[in-house]
Amino acid sequence: xxxxxxxxxxxxxxxxxxxxxxxxxxxxxxxxxxxxxxxxxxxxxxxxxxxxxxxxxxxxxxxxxxxxxxxxxxxxxxxxxxxxxxxxxxxxxxxxxxxxxxxxxxxxxxxxxxxxxxxxxxxxxxxxxxxxxxxxxxxxxxxxxxxxxxxxxxxxxxxxxxxxxxxxxxxxxxxxxxxxxxxxxxxxxxxxxxxxxxxxxxxxxxxxxxxxxxxxxxxxxxxxxxxxxxxxxxxxxxxxxxxxxxxxxxxxxxxxxxxxxxxxxxxxxxxxxxxxxxxxxxxxxxxxxxxxxx
Amino acid sequence: xxxxxxxxxxxxxxxxxxxxxxxxxxxxxxxxxxxxxxxxxxxxxxxxxxxxxxxxxxxxxxxxxxxxxxxxxxxxxxxxxxxxxxxxxxxxxxxxxxxxxxxxxxxxxxxxxxxxxxxxxxxxxxxxxxxxxxxxxxxxxxxxxxxxxxxxxxxxxxxxxxxxxxxxxxxxxxxxxxxxxxxxxxxxxxxxxxxxxxxxxxxxxxxxxxxxxxxxxxxxxxxxxxxxxxxxxxxxxxxxxxxxxxxxxxxxxxxxxxxxxxxxxxxxxxxxxxxxxxxxxxxxxxxxxxxxx
Numbered sequence: 001x002x003x004x005x006x007x008x009x010x011x012x013x014x015x016x017x018x019x020x021x022x023x024x025x026x027x028x029x030x031x032x033x034x035x036x037x038x039x040x041x042x043x044x045x046x047x048x049x050x051x052x053x054x055x056x057x058x059x060x061x062x063x064x065x066x067x068x069x070x071x072x073x074x075x076x077x078x079x080x081x082x083x084x085x086x087x088x089x090x091x092x093x094x095x096x097x098x099x100x101x102x103x104x105x106x107x108x109x110x111x112x113x114x115x116x117x118x119x120x121x122x123x124x125x126x127x128x129x130x131x132x133x134x135x136x137x138x139x140x141x142x143x144x145x146x147x148x149x150x151x152x153x154x155x156x157x158x159x160x161x162x163x164x165x166x167x168x169x170x171x172x173x174x175x176x177x178x179x180x181x182x183x184x185x186x187x188x189x190x191x192x193x194x195x196x197x198x199x200x201x202x203x204x205x206x207x208x209x210x211x212x213x214x215x216x217x218x219x220x221x222x223x224x225x226x227x228x229x230x231x232x233x234x235x236x237x238x239x240x241x242x243x244x245x246x247x248x249x250x251x252x253x254x255x256x257x258x259x260x261x262x263x264x265x266x267x268x269x270x271x272x273x274x275x276x277x278x279x280x281x282x283x284x285x286x287x288x289x290x291x292x293x294x
Numbered sequence: 295x296x297x298x299x300x301x302x303x304x305x306x307x308x309x310x311x312x313x314x315x316x317x318x319x320x321x322x323x324x325x326x327x328x329x330x331x332x333x334x335x336x337x338x339x340x341x342x343x344x345x346x347x348x349x350x351x352x353x354x355x356x357x358x359x360x361x362x363x364x365x366x367x368x369x370x371x372x373x374x375x376x377x378x379x380x381x382x383x384x385x386x387x388x389x390x391x392x393x394x395x396x397x398x399x400x401x402x403x404x405x406x407x408x409x410x411x412x413x414x415x416x417x418x419x420x421x422x423x424x425x426x427x428x429x430x431x432x433x434x435x436x437x438x439x440x441x442x443x444x445x446x447x448x449x450x451x452x453x454x455x456x457x458x459x460x461x462x463x464x465x466x467x468x469x470x471x472x473x474x475x476x477x478x479x480x481x482x483x484x485x486x487x488x489x490x491x492x493x494x495x496x497x498x499x500x501x502x503x504x505x506x507x508x509x510x511x512x513x514x515x516x517x518x519x520x521x522x523x524x525x526x527x528x529x530x531x532x533x534x535x536x537x538x539x540x541x542x543x544x545x546x547x548x549x550x551x552x553x554x555x556x557x558x559x560x561x562x563x564x565x566x567x568x569x570x571x572x573x574x575x576x577x578x579x580x581x582x583x584x585x586x587x
Contacts, residue, residue, distance in 0.1 A: 113541075116548035118351040119344055139351065139548035176532060180545035188369025198452075198532030199542060205437075209532055212440035214452055 045269055048262035049098040055258050057124050062100045064091050065110030065123035065252075071203070072231075073223050073283050074129050080107045086223070086283035087127045090146050093275060094251075097266035112180050115252055116140055124259055126252040129221070131182045141255055143263045145248035147280060151186045152225035153239040153293065155217040156210060162237050165293060167191055174198065176206045176215035182247060183219040190242065191219075207233060223284045240291040354551045361543040361552035370546055376539035377559045380525040383453065383535075384563075387460045387525070388518055394465040399472035400498070416469070423466035428459070429527055435459040436531035456528035464521050471513050475506035508578055515571040519564045526560075536560070 057063040066087065069078045076085035083092050083102070095105045108123050115126045116139050131149060132142045153170070155162050161173050167190070174195045177183035187197045198215055200206040203224065209215045220228065222241050229236035253260045270276040339345060364372025401409075401416040423431065435455040440448045479502045487497035529538035536556045543552035 113545065117550075118347040133546070135546065136548040179538065179541055182546075184542060185369040185546065189367070196534065199529075199534055199538060200532050201530055205530065205532075208437045208441075209452075212437060212448075214440060214532065 043265075045094075045097040045262050045266035046099045048265050052258045052262060057122060058106065061104045061106050062095045062098065063106045063108055063123045064095075065108050065115065065126035066128045067112055068109040070128070071224065072227050073285070084283075086147070086279060087129065089279050089283055090276070091127050093270060093279065094263055094266045097269055098262055121254040124253075124257075125263060128252070129224075129249055130252050131247055132250040133182075139255065141253040141257055141260050142250035143253070143260055144267050145250055146267055146276065147249050147284070148244055149247045149249050150222045150241045150244045151183055151219055151247075152222040152241040152290065153217050153219055154225045154229045154233075155237050155239055156233075157235045157237045159216060159237070161217055162239060164239055165291065167293060170217075170293075173216035174214070176200060176209055176218045178203050178206055178220070181221070183221070186242070186245070187219050190245070203228065222287055222290065226285065226287060226290070238290060240293040241287065242293055350549075352550050352554055354549055357543075357547060357549045357551035358555050360547075361540060362555050364539070368546070370543055371534050371539045373536050373539045373543070373552060373555050373559065376534050377536035377556070379453070379533065379535045380522070380560075381563065383457050383460070383525045383528060384522050387457050387464070387521060390461045391464045391468050391521070392514075394461060395468035396472055398465060398469035399476060402469070402473055403476055403498075405494075420466045420469055423463050424470070426463070428463045428524060429530065431463050432456055432459040432527055432530060452531040453528065453533055456531050456533065460521065460524065460528075464517065468514065468517055471510050471517065472506065474513075475510035476502060478509055479505045511574050511578075512571050515567055515574075519567050522564055522567070523560055
């Protein structure tokens with residue numbers, strides 16, 4: 001019987017050893033999340049921010065996440081701090097409206113797959129070309145749209161589908177997409193090709209498969225496809241863009257983050273005075289000229 | 295034969311009539327201890343402040359079901375169907391590895407200066423493929439071979455390249471396992487076989503290899519359990535296999551439950567393999583004991 005008691009005591013010891021650690025690590029997080037705001041609704045982004053100063057991940061600075069590597073035209077030279085590239089520019093503009101100077105913005109690396117991990121987040125918001133869907137919204141919170149995304153088709157020059165203008169012409173092709181993007185769903189539900197689509201870790205892997213002829217075309221979001229086809233890929237060609245299916249990208253917040261409201265206000269101001277559109281035109285070029293595949 | 299000395303005597307392993315009372319008490323103690331152990335473990339996890347969140351993002355039953363079957367209306371592939379690909383690749387690769395690795399191991403044992411270049415090739419092969427990360431080998435074959443543009447070779451499906459990469463890499467490991475087995479057979483065995491008039495080949499075939507292979511079955515199966523999981527690496531070539539299908543689901547729904555489904559499927563296949571290993575070892579022990587008696 002003594003052995004049994006020792007065994008039980010041992011288990012108990014483990015329990016005691018584990019328990020405080022568990023609570024210790026999560027306690028600050030739970031106490032850091034306040035309930036709904038009781039004060040009157042702020043009308044400007046700056047007011048809203050002043051009210052929620054205590055909810056920042058790090059006091060006095062705006063901590064913004066993005067992936068590494070990040071790609072043009074979203075982030076240029078893989079350096080979000082330079083203010084160049086659409087997402088870097090938008091983040092600094094939002095920060096400005098919230099009352100942060102450029103020096104008060106800290107960037108952290110947030111891999112896409114980690115951005116939706118449960119538990120407290122190590123950033124105030126994550127800006128990483130993330131499409132907003134209802135299902136994703138259940139795990140995290142999103143801002144309103146800062147760009148309405150369309151999908152586009154990229155091939156190599158001389159491809160049999162280079163001149164395609166209708167979805168019917170694409171049925172027999174093999175398509176590639178990057179994992180985690182909404183492109184795979186788009187291929188399977190809108191194009192509905194006869195062959196299974198292939199999914200790659202990165203756009204570079206997808207391009208290797210394209211060069212090898214393992215896939216005939218890549219479905220990417222329009223700005224990425226435009227950049228890849230005309231700037232980053234020798235012999236690349238853009239077949240066209242697909243009609244927008246209501247898809248848009250938003251900034252990602254921890255579920256229930258009160259900061260979302262402030263960022264939404266900032267985006268609202270930026271839309272109202274035309275700043276957002278200016279940034280879109282400046283960094284994402286004018287894509288109206290890209291033909292539409294229907 | 296010294297192995298036999300270490301085995302517990304038969305009467306201790308089975309039910310002994312004289313100590314039934316002790317056996318019952320032992321059963322009781324082990325039951326209580328098991329219940330308490332897992333009970334406390336469960337209590338710690340369930341009582342954790344973040345348990346609810348973890349349960350929702352890792353163990354959501356609805357998400358598990360959905361990811362297993364896939365969501366055709368949204369173009370999301372099902373993990374269940376994707377897992378069949380892992381199993382297919384595993385079964386084909388396993389057979390090829392068993393053959394190729396044995397050939398390499400035997401070549402390394404060939405005596406005489408004439409066979410030096412063969413031994414050299416076998417050694418280089420083993421060093422090269424055992425030393426290179428499997429992921430790199432898969433990339434090299436999956437993206438490199440098609441780029442070469444060789445008729446007949448460069449036009450295969452990526453699944454073929456991936457399987458070839460798995461076979462080469464694992465053959466290098468398994469060849470070493472075989473070699474250890476061959477070397478563990480005492481030299482006197484081959485010498486006696488030769489003295490009985492068997493040729494070098496015959497003594498290898500009928501005396502050395504049967505003993506060697508029997509001894510290395512557990513480590514071989516160990517490698518195959520590992521191979522089973524490594525089939526997931528084929529995903530980098532664009533193939534949608536179980537782990538990739540799970541990743542796709544997770545990234546669409548922001549819920550990791552799909553990874554748990556994929557993990558469960560892998561475990562489902564590896565557990566029978568592990569039990570088979572145990573059974574083979576037990577059977578082998580019994581046979582040797584019977585032969586000795």
